[in-house]
Amino acid sequence: MKEVAIIGGTGYGAIELIRLLGSHEYMHINKIISHSRYGERLAMFYPHLTEFYDDPMEELDIDRLKEEVDIIFFATPAGVAKDIVPKFCDSSVQCIDLSGDLRLQSRKVYETWYEKEAAPQATLDNAIYGLPEMYKEKIRNAKVISNPGCFPTSALLGLIPAIEHQIISPHSIIIDGKTGVSGAGGKATTMTHYSETNENVKPYKIGAHQHIPEIEQYLSAIATEEIKTTFTTHLIPMTRGLICTMYATLEKRVTTKEVIHLYQSYYEAHPFVRVREEGSFPTTKEVCGSNFCDIGIHVNERTNQIIIASVIDNLVKGASGQAIQNANLMNGWDEDHGLQNIPIYP
Structure with a gap:
């Protein structure tokens, strides 16, 4: 049994980690760390967790964590983990x-993109990007994992096979992303206020979203050349779920059926990617609460374009579920352990 700490205990990412770890046989939550709420019980803020985690949240103590836990999940805002992770470089x-x-x-x-001081270069060099469908073997041997962002998870899984097999022009990619309000976290803002989001669709961070360089960095690695994308995000009036609908110009004459077969073969050994049959396209509801990424594909022969729709639950495959998937790989457990739940529907 591995002892686990969660740093950043009051956010949606942490709450989802607690929910998913509750059915994990090999990990036990030892500590929940909160800078602003230590000494208080989590169930005061989230009563649905009563009886699941009843210990008071704790203040960060690096030395105690080194002695008492095996795995730390950082469910923190940007700018926190970069200062803490390096302090564990001399531990297991x-x-x-x-x-x-x-x-x-x-x-x-x-x-440039996060407007914060970056982590030490040595820490960045030692961190493995935790997209299992791309870096599974590196993850198995990693000590530090950088869990992918929600939009990059959806976009990369939808685009990687087409880039790798040179089906599309890598310089023609347009990504239309839509996400529920839980992606913005639990803190109320004008952006996520009910009267602003209800019955409304709102584009945001046009040309400035921090996930742009992440998507481009890993697409470029696959293509072995620099790729730039057009990526636009939208906030939509639902709690959880994310979809990237992607468009690109074809480089080869292919049919929808041929591309679907290629994708199904590409992801055959990856338990959380499901590629739809021809004419079927995924919806966010169909992956809700699960670690699945569902992909639908259409080749538009009239315009010589491909359309790829990729959906995930932003809090699970886009965050906490993928983090647990990575922990499973790092520790030699079955990749899908604790993540085998059926999506919540309707």
Whole structure:
């Protein structure tokens, strides 16, 4: 049994970690760390957790964590993990960061897009990008994991096979992303206020979303050339769920059926990616509460374009579920252990 700490205990990412770890046989939550709420019980804020975790949240104590836990999940805002993870470099503790602090290989790029000082270069160099469908073997041997962002998870899983097999022009990619309000976290803002989001669809961070360089960095690695994308995000009036609908120009003459077969073969060994049959397209409801990514594909022969729809639950495959998937791989457990739940429907 591995002892676990969650740092950043009051956010939606932490709450989802607690829910999913509740059915995990090999991990036990030892501590929940909260900078602003230590000494208080989590059930005061989330009564549905009564009887699942009743110990008071604790203040950060690096030395105690080194002695008492094996795995730390950082469910913190950007700018926190980058200062804490390096303090565990001399220990055996595994660190899995759900924020964007370790995803970008360039300190300069991070500081441009996140407007914060970056992690030490040595920490960035040692962090493995935790997209199992892309880096499974590296994850198995990792000590520090940078968990992918929600939009990049959806976009990369939808685009990687087409890029790798040179089906599309890598310089023609347009990504239309839509997400529920839980992606913005639990803190109320004008952006997520009920009267602003209800019956409304709102584009945001046009040309400035921090997930842009993450998507481009890993697509470029696959293509072995620099790729830039057009990526637009929208906030939509639902709690959880995310969809990326992607468009690109075809480089080869292919049919929808041929591309679907390629994708199904590509993801055959990856338990959480489900590729739809021809004419079937996924919806966010069909992955709600699960670690699945569902993908639908259409080749538009009239316009010589491909359309790829990729859906995930932003809090599960887009955050906490994928973090647990990475922990499973790091510790030699079945990749899907504790994540085998059926999506919640309707």
